[in-house]
Amino acid sequence: MSDAFAHSARYRQGIATRRAVLGEDHVERAQQTSTDFDRPFQDLITEAAWGHVWSRPGWTKRERSIVTIALLAALGQDEEVAMHVRATANTGATREDICETLLHVAIYAGVPAANHAIKIVKQVFGEMDASTASR
Template identity: 55%
Template sequence: MKVRRSVLGDAHVDRAEAAKADFDAPFQEMITEGAWGTLWADDTISKRERSMLTLALLAATGNFEEIPMHIRACANTGAAPQDVLQAFMHVAVYAGVPKANHAIKLAKETYKEMGVEL
């Protein structure tokens, strides 16, 4: 939970925990242990690099709904807007321009909400 909080922030994790029900508690435990307790806790690559990989994979697979959350997390992982743009440019070449274009649009909207000048 410590790594999850350090990346996503207390407010996000608190909302997710408050929304957890008996029905999805096993799923929430699995992603907390697997994604945050194992994968994100490993220091083989930096959290900055993990942020860029995560954003590129979300865009490449068309899972756009989590992109804003992970853009906001970049403030905690050290991935700068230009890093994110480079990740999405890779998506354009290897997974398609429409996916990258949509991800860039979401990134711009999220950075604007965050007050980040691009």
């Protein structure tokens, strides 16, 4: 972590929100594997995305999760879609929410984008189900 962000209240809020949404393991892994090259990026997303946007009042984590999945699906950001689908275990967004989200993506961003995202979501759901079953 860079000193400039490590001590800001916005950064501290961001890291707490990031941990609450993505989980301790994900955030720890991101921090452990960051290098001098990508550490400024990690600091930026922690403060800006997680500290400014995800931490704002007004929308629940569930609502932000739904919107984020829709945007990422529309943009074809496959790895990010998968990560945020996994995060629904922490945000409260349901499978029904994600289904409705991807229907909106189909209409407003295109059927191919939604179709591709559905494939990714089904794979992630399968992984999540297998993980739950093995416990």
